[in-house]
Amino acid sequence: MKKTIFIAAIILGLGATTVQAERFTPIKDAKILDACGECHMTFYPQMLPQASWRNIINDLSNHFGEDASIDATTQAYVLNYHLNDSADVKSTRAARKWMKRVNRAKPPTRIVTAPRFVKKHNDRDFDRMWNRLKVKSKADCTKCHKDAQRGLFDDD
Amino acid sequence: MKILLILALGILLSSPAQADPRDDIIAGFKAQGAGDANLANGQKMYSTTYGSGKPDTPKCTTCHGATPQQGGQTRTGKAIDPMAVSRTENRFTDKKMVDKWFRRNCKGVIGRECTAQEKVDFLTFLASQ
Numbered sequence: 001m002k003k004t005i006f007i008a009a010i011i012l013g014l015g016a017t018t019v020q021a022e023r024f025t026p027i028k029d030a031k032i033l034d035a036c037g038e039c040h041m042t043f044y045p046q047m048l049p050q051a052s053w054r055n056i057i058n059d060l061s062n063h064f065g066e067d068a069s070i071d072a073t074t075q076a077y078v079l080n081y082h083l084n085d086s087a088d089v090k091s092t093r094a095a096r097k098w099m100k101r102v103n104r105a106k107p108p109t110r111i112v113t114a115p116r117f118v119k120k121h122n123d124r125d126f127d128r129m130w131n132r133l134k135v136k137s138k139a140d141c142t143k144c145h146k147d148a149q150r151g152l153f154d155d156d
Numbered sequence: 157m158k159i160l161l162i163l164a165l166g167i168l169l170s171s172p173a174q175a176d177p178r179d180d181i182i183a184g185f186k187a188q189g190a191g192d193a194n195l196a197n198g199q200k201m202y203s204t205t206y207g208s209g210k211p212d213t214p215k216c217t218t219c220h221g222a223t224p225q226q227g228g229q230t231r232t233g234k235a236i237d238p239m240a241v242s243r244t245e246n247r248f249t250d251k252k253m254v255d256k257w258f259r260r261n262c263k264g265v266i267g268r269e270c271t272a273q274e275k276v277d278f279l280t281f282l283a284s285q
Binding site for chain 2: 039040041061065066067068069070135136137139140143
């Protein structure tokens with residue numbers, strides 16, 4: 001009996017972790033790791049809808065203040081990779097979460113302005129973490145989310 | 157001992173034949189009209205605040221280390237290896253990378269493409285560091 005309760009508790013515990021955690025498939029595509037990951041963490045396509053990715057990847061010479069232009073072939077590959085896995089074409093839990101409250105007529109211009117990001121990062125605890133760890137940029141997910149590159153965004 | 161000497165001699169003699177990929181890259185810029193390297197100009201480029209490119213990146217050291225021997229950080233917080241070849245051995249050995257980053261960063265920092273001469277100056281200065 002005791003054993004059963006113990007096992008049930010473990011299963012419940014595991015279940016709870018799975019429910020809370022934000023999971024993405026880790027990016028292993030060498031071309032994406034090279035083209036995007038050279039300058040920043042490779043962000044997950046499921047964080048933004050197709051329209052957002054189209055705007056971002058078609059304007060790489062003005063990439064959030066930098067010239068990140070790449071050759072046309074690579075750019076087409078990167079765009080296609082993101083469009084195939086965008087938040088509005090996937091039905092994973094993460095994709096659904098990241099589409100919530102997204103204004104489709106005015107898609108987010110970047111991940112940090114997506115409703116899901118704002119919801120998860122605008123409380124006082126976050127500001128405290130932000131100042132304490134001297135995070136250089138909100139794009140540096142791995143500073144707080146140690147497993148971000150592995151697709152895990154637990155509340156660290 | 158004799159064998160060692162012969163080996164050493166062999167290495168010495170064969171090293172000029174082992175082409176430094178940087179030489180090829182520099183030769184390419186010279187073919188585009190660049191002359192010999194001006195190291196002082198390369199050094200000046202590294203530390204100049206241009207402010208004529210994108211507002212967020214007015215100088216090389218916005219992202220690269222304050223000196224070529226120091227590492228830097230992208231604006232997104234990712235580490236950048238030192239630019240000095242003595243610290244980062246494979247710097248400027250891949251022509252595609254060299255071309256890509258000169259194109260992006262000259263436009264981003266100076267606001268225009270660098271001339272072939274500037275590229276030779278900059279690359280040679282950092283190879284000497």
